Amino acid sequence: MTHTLLSFGHGYSASALSRILLPQDWRIIGTTRSNDKAGRLMNEGIEPRIWPGANIIPALDTATHLLVSAAPDDDGDPVLAALHDEIAARAGQFEWVGYLSTTGVYGDHAGGWVDESTPLTPSTRRGHARVTAETAWAAIPNLPLHIFRLAGIYGPGRGPFAKVRQGTAKRIIKQGQVFSRTHVADIARVLAASIARPNPGAVYNVCDDDPAPPQDVIAYAAELLGLPPPPAEDFETTEMSPMARSFYAESKKVRNDRIKDELGVDLLYPDYRSGLKSLLAQEIGA
Known part of the structure; x- marks a missing residue:
């Protein structure tokens, strides 16, 4: 059976996932608002759709999997604003639906730890x-939804x-300030592991251990580049x-035990x- 991923707002993280799925003979349809981006998607082996604009229903009809990377705007979630009823009517058709959220949903914890059960x-x-x-x-009945709360993303071109x-x-x-972060390659590996082992209703924090x-x-x-570190600047006055x-x-430390224990993900970074270190090695190699 051919798997078809319909990827709404096909961007940085979705492209990393595509590099895992395409060699496994997946068909991937990715939406973008830009003609230029559509050309780049085509070069990556993605079937582009300019959306909003093109009729997306035929792609929705053939999709076995959905990935939603599009961020909410002033009108709410853009995919549901346009397609809520169409997606709800096809909920039983999908094997897996992934929604890329953010650890920002937890708010400020003054540098304390949070996990998926944190209010x-x-x-x-x-x-x-x-x-x-x-x-x-999550309110759409029978939708096999998986929510991924991503920490700060970095990777090639974003270092x-x-x-x-x-x-x-x-x-x-800023005294006491800490952030969690995640390499885009590890995001892709978490998504691929979830697709391989669906658990509808699951929520996963996606971040590194540090x-x-x-x-x-x-x-x-700066140390890796052999350059002096930039001078320290106070948060209040800079x-x-x-x-x-x-x-x-917001300052918090995000636990990632679930992606390891449930999905068996061993972080690359x-x-x-x-x-x-890996990014710099890639840059030098390039």
Whole structure:
């Protein structure tokens, strides 16, 4: 049987998953809003659909699996806003549905630990929107939904090295601040493991084993490059965009036991050090 993944908002994490599934003879249909991106998807072996715009119902009819990467906007979840009834009517058709959420749904825990059972108390507008979207997807009867709460994503093309080299990286110090993060390759491996072992209703935190202060990551990137670390800047007085500053409103350490115990995932990059070493090696090799 041919498996067909319909990927809404086919972006960075979905592309990493595609690199696992395509060699296994999956058919992957990915939506994008951009003609330029559609061309890039086609070059990757993805069947692109400009959406909203194109009639997506034929793709929905053939899909055995759904992946939703599209973020909620002011009107809520964009996929459900357009296709709630159509997806609900086909709920029994799908073998697996994955929704990519964020650890921001947990809110601020003053550097304490959270896991999948922690109450959702988001403190940002983005976090509230994600909780609303998770709830809306989970409310569809008989949908084999799996929710993945992703920590800060990094990987090829999304590492700190360019800013460190350019001298634009900041080593911002906020007392007690820690973030969890995850390499995109490990996100893809978690999604593939879940597809292989569906457990409808499951929620998974996707992150590495080493929550760390952001300034430590920048300092280590500079060390790998043989450059001095950027000077320390105090969070209260440094210039930051409102978006960047909002990320510092929450501090927590995210547990990832479930992806290991239930899905059997062995992280390729269990901490930022191994991840950054690999990224730099790839850059040099390229």
